[in-house]
Amino acid sequence: MVASLDTTFLDHSYENPFMNASGVHCMSTKELDELSNSKASTFITKSSTSVKRAGNPEPRYRSVPLGSINSMGLPNEGFEYYLEYATKYQKKNSKANPIFFSVAGMSVSENLKMLRALQDSDFHGIVELNLSCPNVPGKPQVAYDFELIKEILTQVFEFFTKPLGVKLPPYFDFAHFDAVAKILNQYPLAYVNCINSIGNGLYIDAHNESVVIKPKNGFGGLGGEYVKPTALANVRAFYTRLNPSIKVIGTGGIKTGQDAFEHLLCGATMLQVGTELCEEGVTVFTRLENELKEIMDRKGYTSIEQFRGKLKSL
Numbered sequence: 001m002v003a004s005l006d007t008t009f010l011d012h013s014y015e016n017p018f019m020n021a022s023g024v025h026c027m028s029t030k031e032l033d034e035l036s037n038s039k040a041s042t043f044i045t046k047s048s049t050s051v052k053r054a055g056n057p058e059p060r061y062r063s064v065p066l067g068s069i070n071s072m073g074l075p076n077e078g079f080e081y082y083l084e085y086a087t088k089y090q091k092k093n094s095k096a097n098p099i100f101f102s103v104a105g106m107s108v109s110e111n112l113k114m115l116r117a118l119q120d121s122d123f124h125g126i127v128e129l130n131l132s133c134p135n136v137p138g139k140p141q142v143a144y145d146f147e148l149i150k151e152i153l154t155q156v157f158e159f160f161t162k163p164l165g166v167k168l169p170p171y172f173d174f175a176h177f178d179a180v181a182k183i184l185n186q187y188p189l190a191y192v193n194c195i196n197s198i199g200n201g202l203y204i205d206a207h208n209e210s211v212v213i214k215p216k217n218g219f220g221g222l223g224g225e226y227v228k229p230t231a232l233a234n235v236r237a238f239y240t241r242l243n244p245s246i247k248v249i250g251t252g253g254i255k256t257g258q259d260a261f262e263h264l265l266c267g268a269t270m271l272q273v274g275t276e277l278c279e280e281g282v283t284v285f286t287r288l289e290n291e292l293k294e295i296m297d298r299k300g301y302t303s304i305e306q307f308r309g310k311l312k313s314l
């Protein structure tokens, strides 16, 4: 195989575009260590809140035939746990590429508090602000409230100077792609990550006439094959609307090298793997890299830049 998967993201050169999606295989230091020792080129922590959270009652994640449904409810070990891990990791691996740190406060002030602490810390990686957790009962997703996106980002960029991206939910209408892109273009964002799970799906076990997860009477975020076309649409919609300085991370339905290739064609720079990482474990990255290289070899591409973003219209 001759194809190179070298990927430049925010002026750093990664060996390949693959990493985990926040929430999958990144809750504990053991899981984070496994990611760091895998073929993923970097990794992201579970979205954290100021204080440790137990999350929703189990069962709260189910693998289903075409993907997954989850209503985890933001379980995490708390902001300090991940900050300590990230800063230690940086010291131990001073030559490694930047890692990603995800935060998902339950209010504007909680997000600002964590971002202030990151700003004042030794962390010199990339921060992802998760605006799209679909699973906290009684808390609508921030990113479906466009005024609230503006309010948060305006306050964040009054003090935050480290690289910051936002995790977006899927949008389903051109009016919404336009409106959100117009807002995001007003801020010095490093990237947007499309997409979080498709919120509030309902998977039913017809034999037992029952839902399959306990929280929210079975409603939960969908991932996996169900979501790939929606993810590709969002990657493409934002890639074609955002200032070129704002990169797009593609997340959603990446199970094979071909899925990865499609995300790259739509314009994604980094690629995150959620449901399939949960299914297969960290060896998924080796397989995805081989499959993507095989496709590139077959098509005569030696680098991702030769086709990234170049999806053809009819």
Ligand code: RRO
Pocket (backbone or CB within 6 Å): 023, 047, 070, 071, 072, 073, 074, 075, 104, 130, 132, 133, 134, 135, 136, 196, 197, 221
């Ligand atoms: O923890 C969760 O329930 C969760 C989060 Br924070 C998220 O952003 N996306 C998701 O599917 N689940």
